[in-house]
Amino acid sequence: MSVHLKQDRPDTRNVLDKTRQGVIGAPLPRPEGLLKTTGTATYAAEYAAEGCLEGVLVTVPVVRGAVTAIDEEQVRAMPGVVAVLSDKRMTGRPAQGMAGEAPFQPAQEVCYWGQPVALVVAQSFEQARDAAKRLVVECRGEDAPLDPAAVDAEESESTRQGDLAHAMAEAAHSVDITVTTEGHASAAMEPHAALAQWDGERLTVHASLQMLKFNRAELADSLGLEQDQVRLLSPYVGGGFGSKLGVSQEVVAAALAAMQLGRPVRVVMSRQQVFQVVERRSETHQRVRLAADAQGRLTGFGHEARVSNLPGESFAEPVLQSSHLLYAGDNRLLRLEVARIHRMTAGSVRAPGEAVGVQTVEQAMDMLAAKAGIDPVELRLRNLPDKHPENGKAFSSRKLAECLERGAAAFGWEERPRAPRHTREGEWWIGTGMASAARVHSVVEAKARVTLRPGGTALVETDMTDIGTGTYAILGQVAGEMLGLAPADIEVRLGDTELPPGSGSGGSVGAASCGSAVFLACEGLRRKLAERLGINSDDLTLKDGFVRWSGGEKALPELLGNAPLDCVGHFEPGDSTQDLAVSSFGAFFAEVAVNRWTGETRVRRMTGAFGFGRVLNARTARSQCLGGMTWCIGNALTESLLFDPVDGHLANCDLAEYHVPVNRDVPDCEVLLLEERDAAASPIQAKGVGELGLCGGAGAIANAIHDACGARVFAYPMTPDRVLAAMPEG
Numbered sequence: 001m002s003v004h005l006k007q008d009r010p011d012t013r014n015v016l017d018k019t020r021q022g023v024i025g026a027p028l029p030r031p032e033g034l035l036k037t038t039g040t041a042t043y044a045a046e047y048a049a050e051g052c053l054e055g056v057l058v059t060v061p062v063v064r065g066a067v068t069a070i071d072e073e074q075v076r077a078m079p080g081v082v083a084v085l086s087d088k089r090m091t092g093r094p095a096q097g098m099a100g101e102a103p104f105q106p107a108q109e110v111c112y113w114g115q116p117v118a119l120v121v122a123q124s125f126e127q128a129r130d131a132a133k134r135l136v137v138e139c140r141g142e143d144a145p146l147d148p149a150a151v152d153a154e155e156s157e158s159t160r161q162g163d164l165a166h167a168m169a170e171a172a173h174s175v176d177i178t179v180t181t182e183g184h185a186s187a188a189m190e191p192h193a194a195l196a197q198w199d200g201e202r203l204t205v206h207a208s209l210q211m212l213k214f215n216r217a218e219l220a221d222s223l224g225l226e227q228d229q230v231r232l233l234s235p236y237v238g239g240g241f242g243s244k245l246g247v248s249q250e251v252v253a254a255a256l257a258a259m260q261l262g263r264p265v266r267v268v269m270s271r272q273q274v275f276q277v278v279e280r281r282s283e284t285h286q287r288v289r290l291a292a293d294a295q296g297r298l299t300g301f302g303h304e305a306r307v308s309n310l311p312g313e314s315f316a317e318p319v320l321q322s323s324h325l326l327y328a329g330d331n332r333l334l335r336l337e338v339a340r341i342h343r344m345t346a347g348s349v350r351a352p353g354e355a356v357g358v359q360t361v362e363q364a365m366d367m368l369a370a371k372a373g374i375d376p377v378e379l380r381l382r383n384l385p386d387k388h389p390e391n392g393k394a395f396s397s398r399k400l401a402e403c404l405e406r407g408a409a410a411f412g413w414e415e416r417p418r419a420p421r422h423t424r425e426g427e428w429w430i431g432t433g434m435a436s437a438a439r440v441h442s443v444v445e446a447k448a449r450v451t452l453r454p455g456g457t458a459l460v461e462t463d464m465t466d467i468g469t470g471t472y473a474i475l476g477q478v479a480g481e482m483l484g485l486a487p488a489d490i491e492v493r494l495g496d497t498e499l500p501p502g503s504g505s506g507g508s509v510g511a512a513s514c515g516s517a518v519f520l521a522c523e524g525l526r527r528k529l530a531e532r533l534g535i536n537s538d539d540l541t542l543k544d545g546f547v548r549w550s551g552g553e554k555a556l557p558e559l560l561g562n563a564p565l566d567c568v569g570h571f572e573p574g575d576s577t578q579d580l581a582v583s584s585f586g587a588f589f590a591e592v593a594v595n596r597w598t599g600e601t602r603v604r605r606m607t608g609a610f611g612f613g614r615v616l617n618a619r620t621a622r623s624q625c626l627g628g629m630t631w632c633i634g635n636a637l638t639e640s641l642l643f644d645p646v647d648g649h650l651a652n653c654d655l656a657e658y659h660v661p662v663n664r665d666v667p668d669c670e671v672l673l674l675e676e677r678d679a680a681a682s683p684i685q686a687k688g689v690g691e692l693g694l695c696g697g698a699g700a701i702a703n704a705i706h707d708a709c710g711a712r713v714f715a716y717p718m719t720p721d722r723v724l725a726a727m728p729e730g
């Protein structure tokens with residue numbers, strides 16, 4: 001049996017508020033948590049296979065050109081070496097994770113520094129690595145544009161409404177700033193890895209991937225196989241952050257080698273290769289213009305950005321995504337352009353778009369508040385549009401005002417205006433700043449099967465992944481709530497393309513999409529149980545393994561009997577959001593200390609308040625927000641990909657030189673979850689939360705730096721040298 005819903009209208013039944021189990025939303029621990037914390041969860045590189053060979057990718061040191069010769073003979077003679085492969089199909093550009101839109105592209109030529117061009121396969125990893133280091137690859141190198149500021153750019157999107165220039169000229173208060181952000185690496189803890197086995201007809205690959213149904217299509221496509229010949233397994237993923245949305249070279253290379261050699265082959269990228277090869281977040285160059293009347297009401301809003309990517313890539317960091325709807329302003333100019341340069345593929349990295357776009361708008365808003373003499377929180381409240389300022393659609397739900405107010409109260413926000421340098425502790429200036437958060441919401445098609453087993457336990461199955469987000473926990477909670485079962489009585493199986501295809505984990509779509517598929521499957525099961533009793537399913541209460549209705553009560557196992565009962569839930573987005581603006585919102589408050597002599601900034605505390613529809617698990621949702629706020633600190637203070645301006649190579653390709661925030665950088669953070677129901681967003685009334693916590697918070701830190709020491713810094717990350725250079729005299 002299956003239940004299919006293409007959601008064409010809001011679901012206002014509030015089913016999950018009427019069920020009785022009481023597990024939905026509860027802060028339950030992750031069922032797989034113990035496996036992960038004890039090191040017994042198996043990751044892609046850790047599987048064993050009889051007779052497994054080891055492959056190491058070989059990369060080239062030119063930004064553009066072609067391979068002219070590979071001296072295979074020399075390394076073939078080395079101990080343990082089995083093969084050297086230079087198949088063009090495995091050396092291309094990573095896919096972007098949505099089938100058809102941007103498949104894995106085989107390389108006809110070298111187009112970025114560090115591009116893999118060969119795979120050395122040997123009996124042991126050490127032999128393969130040694131041979132890969134000695135493999136002589138001759139290339140013809142060509143000059144190529146490396147600097148996004150030095151090339152012409154092409155327009156990717158633009159919105160023009162009214163006359164921004166006129167609004168700026170007429171404004172009582174205006175702000176016009178230019179801000180740069182540098183590239184980011186996803187920096188997932190688990191390196192990219194794949195172990196491929198070929199049995200002559202079917203390929204089985206253990207890999208570390210976010211979007212299995214799309215990834216299977218991409219891999220089949222690049223190998224010339226039918227999709228049903230390919231099985232992918234990713235039950236545990238040590239972080240993705242965008243870098244595993246699409247298949248990349250290690251997966252294709254392991255598969256090709258296994259097919260060619262008839263033996264299992266494992267390929268694990270080194271940490272350096274992960275940095276050099278997988279997708280980067282583009283650097284951005286942004287201009288924000290705000291025009292306001294004497295009361296600080298926006299009359300004009302401008303946001304223009306330049307990003308970069310390789311020639312031929314369709315992705316452009318969607319910097320303006322939430323700028324379209326966050327604030328009012330009748331006269332609008334939003335424009336995104338892409339410069340074609342030769343750095344590795346730019347793609348989705350941790351909240352693509354808003355992660356770097358909102359923080360910049362929020363800096364400008366802080367400056368406008370200061371100019372207009374209005375408290376920054378009040379300025380934002382005054383400028384929340386009644387409806388989408390460009391298309392006039394109503395918001396499906398928006399807790400932004402409540403997030404601003406409750407966040408301010410929880411943080412202890414002190415009203416402005418006030419002059420910087422009001423508080424000093426020894427050599428540290430202390431200041432606070434705030435920012436709004438916004439992230440667009442979307443859902444995608446997803447399927448899940450739920451089986452009630454004799455004995456009264458349940459099994460949830462989908463190829464959905466858990467990339468550290470809490471999928472195992474929340475899908476079990478949706479099922480537990482709907483079926484009246486304790487989480488301990490529910491088993492969740494994920495990350496295997498043999499299971500019904502879910503949404504995948506990307507773009508914060510997973511919880512609402514797959515959660516809705518599980519919800520629909522459970523609605524089907526509830527109807528079947530009601531049919532057996534000859535009652536209406538509205539008259540059914542499922543709790544603690546018991547079935548109750550107005551005429552009686554039965555233990556669930558008794559009603560089930562000896563045969564399992566299953567249902568596939570199939571969720572598809574429909575027109576329910578067509579006439580609405582659907583987005584998640586929040587607010588950030590940060591306190592920093594800035595060293596008056598060195599310009600070093602320490603974040604001392606942060607509060608985030610977020611509204612994203614129904615909370616499915618208060619613990620995992622909070623963790624998602626904490627993770628986002630941690631990345632805000634990275635965005636604000638430490639993270640940048642540094643490319644050599646002469647030869648274009650990535651200079652900081654490891655976790656020692658690419659600085660993600662670590663334990664010492666991250667203070668205790670407070671997270672407020674504002675419960676909300678969004679009936680249009682998904683049948684379970686949830687919106688996305690995964691990336692929301694990263695969308696704007698770096699702006700709160702930037703604004704706090706100004707409040708502390710008076711420095712307005714217009715380049716992220718705000719490293720000590722930059723803060724010091726912007727610090728006023730005295």
Ligand code: MOS
Pocket residue numbers: 210240241242243245348349350351352505506507508
């Ligand atoms: Mo996310 S950057 O869509 O994994």
